Amino acid sequence: QQQVKQSPQSLIVQKGGISIINCAYENTAFDYFPWYQQFPGKGPALLIAIRPDVSEKKEGRFTISFNKSAKQFSLHIMDSQPGDSATYFCAATKSGGYQKVTFGTGTKLQVIP
Amino acid sequence: EPEVTQTPSHQVTQMGQEVILRCVPISNHLYFYWYRQILGQKVEFLVSFYNNEISEKSEIFDDQFSVERPDGSNFTLKIRSTKLEDSAMYFCASSGQPGNEQFFGPGTRLTVL
Numbered sequence: 022q023q024q025v026k027q028s029p030q031s032l033i034v035q036k037g038g039i040s041i042i043n044c045a046y047e048n049t050a051f052d053y054f055p056w057y058q059q060f061p062g063k064g065p066a067l068l069i070a071i072r073p074d075v076s077e078k079k080e081g082r083f084t085i086s087f088n089k090s091a092k093q094f095s096l097h098i099m100d101s102q103p104g105d106s107a108t109y110f111c112a113a114t115k116s117g118g119y120q121k122v123t124f125g126t127g128t129k130l131q132v133i134p
Numbered sequence: 135e136p137e138v139t140q141t142p143s144h145q146v147t148q149m150g151q152e153v154i155l156r157c158v159p160i161s162n163h164l165y166f167y168w169y170r171q172i173l174g175q176k177v178e179f180l181v182s183f184y185n186n187e188i189s190e191k192s193e194i195f196d197d198q199f200s201v202e203r204p205d206g207s208n209f210t211l212k213i214r215s216t217k218l219e220d221s222a223m224y225f226c227a228s229s230g231q232p233g234n235e236q237f238f239g240p241g242t243r244l245t246v247l
Contacts (some may be wrong), residue, residue: 055235057177064138064238065177110177115177119164120232121179122165 023048025113025123034132039063040098042128044111051113052129055122056096058083065124068109069096072116101132136160138239140226147216154241155211157226165221166209167227167236168201170194177225183209216246 026045034040044053046054053072057065071085071094072079078085084097098105139158149155159166168180181191200212206232209228213220222241227236 039200043143057238062240064227064237064240067235070235091175121182121192122169122177122181122227122236124177126176 025111025125027111027122027127028130030126030127032131033127034098036103036132036134037099038101038132040096040101040105040130040132042096042109042111043093044095044125045091045093046113048113049092050115051123052092053114053116053120054085054087055103055112055114056083057110057112057120057124059110060129065110080082098130101130103132103134106130106132136237138226138228138237138241140224142149142239142242144245145244146247148217149246150215153213153216153244155213155224155226155244157209157211157239158207158215158243159206159209159226159228162229163228163230165229165232165236165238166201167224167229168205168211169227169238170222171225171241172222180211180224214243217245220244222247 041049048066056068057072059065069080069083074090082099087094109128112122114120141156166183171177181195182189196213202210223241225237225241229236
């Protein structure tokens with residue numbers, strides 16, 4: 022019940038295309054859903070996050086869509102660029118308490134010119 | 135911009151040896167975490183630490199592991215007797231308040247031979 026499922030495992034997108042990564046969770050106690058971007062040899066860095074009281078959040082080229090009833094959320098990267106090539110992790114946590122982050126399995130995105 | 139730092143960046147040790155991984159969290163943060171990432175896999179929570187005590191730990195964090203905040207700035211993870219399967223990237227993270235973003239350090243790559 023603590024798992025966060027993520028797909029696809031890897032993704033190749035043409036420059037300028039849209040990258041879409043999907044995640045699903047089971048634990049309804051989760052109430053904060055961050056996405057992390059990780060470059061090789063680096064730690065995860067927060068990219069964008071959403072709480073379930075909104076259905077969509079947009080920051081620049083990055084958009085999270087959230088479907089509370091389906092317990093699913095997704096990351097859309099518009100106008101994908103080679104510099105976006107990284108591993109993306111969806112995650113979930115409870116905003117109260119000490120909020121350990123439960124990570125998805127990761128998606129390795131490659132944006133080709 | 136404040137950041138979490140970790141030392142060493144790479145640690146090689148023999149099976150059965152003790153290792154200490156060091157982290158300097160962001161200075162005004164109160165909540166501290168260790169995560170690990172086995173090569174090619176997702177990031178997994180190990181332990182959270184607040185007010186000089188463990189607040190939560192995962193099933194991975196067995197008696198071989200311990201954490202300490204020996205002074206006002208460092209946060210350490212000790213593995214008493216390393217096993218081959220302890221080989222992973224270990225990330226330290228910190229946050230200022232529950233519900234706030236966790237900032238991750240660059241990680242220490244531990245290789246157990």
